[in-house]
Amino acid sequence: MRIQRNPQLNSNGELIHLLSTEGLSKNMLTHMLDTAANFVSVSSRDVKKVPLLRGKSVFNLFFENSTRTRTTFDIAATRLSADVINLDIAKSSASKGESLLDTIDNLAAMAADIFVVRHGDSGAPYLIAQHVAPHVHVVNAGDGRHAHPTQALLDMYTIRHFKGDFTNLSVAIVGDVLHSRVARSNIHALTTLGCPDVRVVGPKTLVPQDFSHLGVRVCHDMAEGLRDVDVVITLRLQNERMSGALLPSAQEFFKSYGLTTQRMQLAKPDAIVMHPGPINRGVEISSEVVDGPQAVILSQVTFGIAVRMAVMSIVASHEA
Amino acid sequence: MRIQRNPQLNSNGELIHLLSTEGLSKNMLTHMLDTAANFVSVSSRDVKKVPLLRGKSVFNLFFENSTRTRTTFDIAATRLSADVINLDIAKSSASKGESLLDTIDNLAAMAADIFVVRHGDSGAPYLIAQHVAPHVHVVNAGDGRHAHPTQALLDMYTIRHFKGDFTNLSVAIVGDVLHSRVARSNIHALTTLGCPDVRVVGPKTLVPQDFSHLGVRVCHDMAEGLRDVDVVITLRLQNERMSGALLPSAQEFFKSYGLTTQRMQLAKPDAIVMHPGPINRGVEISSEVVDGPQAVILSQVTFGIAVRMAVMSIVASHEA
Amino acid sequence: MRIQRNPQLNSNGELIHLLSTEGLSKNMLTHMLDTAANFVSVSSRDVKKVPLLRGKSVFNLFFENSTRTRTTFDIAATRLSADVINLDIAKSSASKGESLLDTIDNLAAMAADIFVVRHGDSGAPYLIAQHVAPHVHVVNAGDGRHAHPTQALLDMYTIRHFKGDFTNLSVAIVGDVLHSRVARSNIHALTTLGCPDVRVVGPKTLVPQDFSHLGVRVCHDMAEGLRDVDVVITLRLQNERMSGALLPSAQEFFKSYGLTTQRMQLAKPDAIVMHPGPINRGVEISSEVVDGPQAVILSQVTFGIAVRMAVMSIVASHEA
Numbered sequence: 018m019r020i021q022r023n024p025q026l027n028s029n030g031e032l033i034h035l036l037s038t039e040g041l042s043k044n045m046l047t048h049m050l051d052t053a054a055n056f057v058s059v060s061s062r063d064v065k066k067v068p069l070l071r072g073k074s075v076f077n078l079f080f081e082n083s084t085r086t087r088t089t090f091d092i093a094a095t096r097l098s099a100d101v102i103n104l105d106i107a108k109s110s111a112s113k114g115e116s117l118l119d120t121i122d123n124l125a126a127m128a129a130d131i132f133v134v135r136h137g138d139s140g141a142p143y144l145i146a147q148h149v150a151p152h153v154h155v156v157n158a159g160d161g162r163h164a165h166p167t168q169a170l171l172d173m174y175t176i177r178h179f180k181g182d183f184t185n186l187s188v189a190i191v192g193d194v195l196h197s198r199v200a201r202s203n204i205h206a207l208t209t210l211g212c213p214d215v216r217v218v219g220p221k222t223l224v225p226q227d228f229s230h231l232g233v234r235v236c237h238d239m240a241e242g243l244r245d246v247d248v249v250i251t252l253r254l255q256n257e258r259m260s261g262a263l264l265p266s267a268q269e270f271f272k273s274y275g276l277t278t279q280r281m282q283l284a285k286p287d288a289i290v291m292h293p294g295p296i297n298r299g300v301e302i303s304s305e306v307v308d309g310p311q312a313v314i315l316s317q318v319t320f321g322i323a324v325r326m327a328v329m330s331i332v333a334s335h336e337a
Numbered sequence: 338m339r340i341q342r343n344p345q346l347n348s349n350g351e352l353i354h355l356l357s358t359e360g361l362s363k364n365m366l367t368h369m370l371d372t373a374a375n376f377v378s379v380s381s382r383d384v385k386k387v388p389l390l391r392g393k394s395v396f397n398l399f400f401e402n403s404t405r406t407r408t409t410f411d412i413a414a415t416r417l418s419a420d421v422i423n424l425d426i427a428k429s430s431a432s433k434g435e436s437l438l439d440t441i442d443n444l445a446a447m448a449a450d451i452f453v454v455r456h457g458d459s460g461a462p463y464l465i466a467q468h469v470a471p472h473v474h475v476v477n478a479g480d481g482r483h484a485h486p487t488q489a490l491l492d493m494y495t496i497r498h499f500k501g502d503f504t505n506l507s508v509a510i511v512g513d514v515l516h517s518r519v520a521r522s523n524i525h526a527l528t529t530l531g532c533p534d535v536r537v538v539g540p541k542t543l544v545p546q547d548f549s550h551l552g553v554r555v556c557h558d559m560a561e562g563l564r565d566v567d568v569v570i571t572l573r574l575q576n577e578r579m580s581g582a583l584l585p586s587a588q589e590f591f592k593s594y595g596l597t598t599q600r601m602q603l604a605k606p607d608a609i610v611m612h613p614g615p616i617n618r619g620v621e622i623s624s625e626v627v628d629g630p631q632a633v634i635l636s637q638v639t640f641g642i643a644v645r646m647a648v649m650s651i652v653a654s655h656e657a
Numbered sequence: 658m659r660i661q662r663n664p665q666l667n668s669n670g671e672l673i674h675l676l677s678t679e680g681l682s683k684n685m686l687t688h689m690l691d692t693a694a695n696f697v698s699v700s701s702r703d704v705k706k707v708p709l710l711r712g713k714s715v716f717n718l719f720f721e722n723s724t725r726t727r728t729t730f731d732i733a734a735t736r737l738s739a740d741v742i743n744l745d746i747a748k749s750s751a752s753k754g755e756s757l758l759d760t761i762d763n764l765a766a767m768a769a770d771i772f773v774v775r776h777g778d779s780g781a782p783y784l785i786a787q788h789v790a791p792h793v794h795v796v797n798a799g800d801g802r803h804a805h806p807t808q809a810l811l812d813m814y815t816i817r818h819f820k821g822d823f824t825n826l827s828v829a830i831v832g833d834v835l836h837s838r839v840a841r842s843n844i845h846a847l848t849t850l851g852c853p854d855v856r857v858v859g860p861k862t863l864v865p866q867d868f869s870h871l872g873v874r875v876c877h878d879m880a881e882g883l884r885d886v887d888v889v890i891t892l893r894l895q896n897e898r899m900s901g902a903l904l905p906s907a908q909e910f911f912k913s914y915g916l917t918t919q920r921m922q923l924a925k926p927d928a929i930v931m932h933p934g935p936i937n938r939g940v941e942i943s944s945e946v947v948d949g950p951q952a953v954i955l956s957q958v959t960f961g962i963a964v965r966m967a968v969m970s971i972v973a974s975h976e977a
Contacts, residue, residue: 060768064712066740072384074412085763088742092714092767095740100386100415102408114576115615123405123614126638127412128380294763295755318766392704394732420706420735422728434896435935443725443934446958447732448700 024146031335034146034155035328037164038206046210050174052327060322069330070099073130077103080136086158090133093325121145125153131329139163151337156328162198167328168293169202171321175313176248179289187214189242192252192301193223199293208232218242219274239274243283251276251292254301267300276302289313344466351655354466354475355648357484358526366530370494372647380642389650390419393450397423400456406478410453413645441465445473451649459483471657476648482518487648488613489522491641495633496568499609507534509562512572512621513543519613528552538562539594559594563603571596571612574621587620596622609633664786671975674786674795675968677804678846686850690814692967699736700962709970710739713770717743720776726798730773733965761785765793771969779803791977796968802838807968808933809842811961815953816888819929827854829882832892832941833863839933848872858882859914879914883923891916891932894941907940916942929953
């Protein structure tokens with residue numbers, strides 16, 4: 018009888034699915050970043066392709082729309098020479114009232130190798146991973162408020178690229194932490210990789226005190242949150258929340274928590290500014306900062322392709 | 338002057354289009370199943386590709402939405418190394434009031450090799466096949482209530498795979514036979530392949546008596562329909578019909594004609610259960626049967642890829 | 658300091674973007690037509706592919722829907738062996754309120770090589786071309802009422818194919834010239850290529866007198882417009898204009914300006930009839946003319962693939 022705590026690993030401790038950064042070891046995260054480093058150069062070559070997943074079928078299953086994230090996985094899989102099937106299930110009548118697992122069984126029967134899954138419900142990719150055959154792999158492309166592990170890995174890659182090491186860093190995650198799967202996945206990755214000072218910064222409605230259980234410092238004041246940090250990760254303020262009860266208005270938010278050039282002077286002089294995109298200029302971040310020398314937002318996008326190539330090539334090389 | 342009765346065949350009797358199982362010989366159907374057998378292994382290989390249609394352009398023309406069926410053709414063509422263009426014309430403004438044949442002429446002028454056509458109107462793929470140039474091929478992916486020949490072929494493949502031969506079989510097709518192109522195509526294929534006992538089973542509103550003209554037995558009682566059969570093909574009950582005048586309700590239908598474990602005891606002990614998908618659990622079939630040992634529904638899906646690869650490679654190898 | 662008048666050319670005078678036929682030299686236009694001639698044969702080969710853009714990423718950015726035009730670029734790029742990402746931004750929530758240039762920066766960071774851009778605003782492709790890095794190329798697939806250069810080039814290719822030379826030709830462009838980017842791009846191309854007699858023909862509301870500044874003759878009478886011409890380019894009458902103030906009705910338009918067999922007798926006996934598609938039969942052109950021997954409308958489509966292959970391969974071979 019095989020006991021397996023972490024559904025992301027096989028009995029040899031190898032990664033077979035990427036569902037969350039939570040529960041992955043420092044070695045495993047580092048292995049993914051190291052593998053991604055090899056793929057960064059592929060996208061700058063004249064012929065941007067390697068034959069690693071040739072003849073494999075990658076299904077992009079987006080139960081929640083995200084053209085941008087889907088595109089990054091499409092490109093990553095294509096540069097690995099895989100065949101990609103894009104299914105925007107949110108828009109299509111693909112499921113026709115069918116259950117999630119019936120849909121998965123059906124697509125798996127077409128000989129799928131990797132399912133890239135975006136779903137509005139937290140945990141949906143876990144359900145799928147536990148259901149599929151041993152040679153099929155699941156990559157979580159964002160589930161509910163739970164996790165967005167490839168975004169966290171590309172953020173870690175970006176931090177390591179610009180800062181070299183995590184063990185002396187102060188990192189501030191600013192904005193709507195409560196509803197953010199990006200924030201959760203980044204917190205787990207940063208603490209696992211040895212970052213000693215992670216701060217979550219925002220109003221009490223969006224950054225509740227109990228986040229401190231995750232080993233981070235809760236700050237409701239930007240001065241406290243940004244002081245002497247090496248890295249600022251700004252979160253996107255979802256449009257649908259701006260008019261809700263949690264926030265007075267976008268203008269009001271920017272006044273109190275928008276990342277401006279002035280506020281960036283609280284951080285270390287060589288601090289970098291990150292954002293998962295798409296950016297709301299003038300809401301969570303000023304245009305001056307976005308276009309300024311400390312922003313590494315487009316590097317995140319570039320590294321994101323390499324990280325997704327790494328993740329897919331790693332999981333595809335193991336069996337459950 | 339060339340006289341050509343069957344628009345699916347050229348003057349040498351070779352298949353140039355697949356429009357219907359009706360009018361194809363037993364030899365032709367068997368040839369397609371034999372060819373598919375060669376392709377089943379391709380999808381279980383490490384590199385799931387063969388170069389048979391490399392550099393060919395396959396256009397998936399879906400005038401009626403069906404993400405699932407389109408996906409199976411997309412995968413089949415991609416595994417044959419073809420270039421695939423997916424056109425969901427139902428959703429797009431592609432036609433802009435243009436006539437069907439003007440749209441076809443236009444796409445053909447882009448050097449199309451195969452048109453895979455799903456259309457709400459019975460006969461549309463025939464119209465297209467009669468219109469295109471000799472080197473262009475049409476595969477019917479479902480037209481109105483008329484025909485769905487690749488579904489019928491994958492059903493035949495599945496039956497032959499599990500039962501070996503057609504000449505001693507009893508097959509029941511259960512449900513909304515009246516509106517089902519799957520039922521029509523299966524009836525033609527089964528009778529041509531020598532199946533001596535084909536029964537169509539359902540309420541009088543959905544299984545009219547005149548189906549007996551097709552050489553099948555009409556049964557309005559499940560006990561009579563299922564008794565000692567080797568194969569049960571359950572049809573999907575279209576949602577839009579459930580609240581119509583033809584049926585009291587989904588619950589009512591299930592009570593009278595739903596395929597349950599209990600009813601399956603009327604069939605032979607080794608009978609198989611098939612369904613074209615997507616399944617309405619608890620409407621035309623119980624979850625227990627779907628997930629039980631007699632269901633071969635996912636095998637149908639797997640064989641469906643191989644059958645579509647076979648059909649496309651066969652038609653592409655002949656000229657009109 | 659580099660002074661560069663034409664944003665389509667680098668300092669060596671080589672084409673790096675295709676934004677408009679305006680401002681390109683006769684030599685440059687001829688070079689594109691000559692290159693396209695090499696690609697016409699590719700689409701008639703058994704394997705319709707050349708490896709010129711293998712491993713390159715082509716992004717089809719359609720801010721305005723056009724399944725048909727997008728398909729032609731998709732096919733052209735695929736036959737050059739490029740990887741194609743189709744983004745129908747009009748339909749998707751891809752931009753999520755993001756600015757145009759933030760969207761472009763983001764996609765460019767994924768290592769795009771060519772952006773094919775269709776946009777409702779005149780000038781949008783220029784904005785993008787001025788913004789992207791030196792190794793990234795922009796091809797205008799239609800911007801507002803401004804330009805549609807690949808359509809003009811395929812029209813020029815078609816004319817040259819059937820008429821050999823431009824220097825003795827009379828060409829009539831008939832219909833809604835005012836709102837037509839096709840007309841504008843064709844006028845620039847024809848005059849640059851030495852066509853001595855270009856006429857724009859239609860009612861005063863759709864063909865204002867000031868078009869004469871472009872070096873063409875304005876005709877409000879079909880007899881005058883068509884007399885002894887070698888080429889008739891019929892424009893599509895946009896459905897949304899037919900019920901507007903500019904026109905009484907589609908029937909009324911056809912009566913005065915519809916291209917009929919009878920009116921074609923005014924042209925030279927060997928005159929050809931062109932149309933950018935999709936055709937409104939019975940509005941701007943009669944079915945008899947569309948299906949008649951003088952129409953070369955489907956040849957335009959075929960040449961359009963070759964012209965787009967030529968344009969992409971040319972721009973991709975130069976750096977800014």
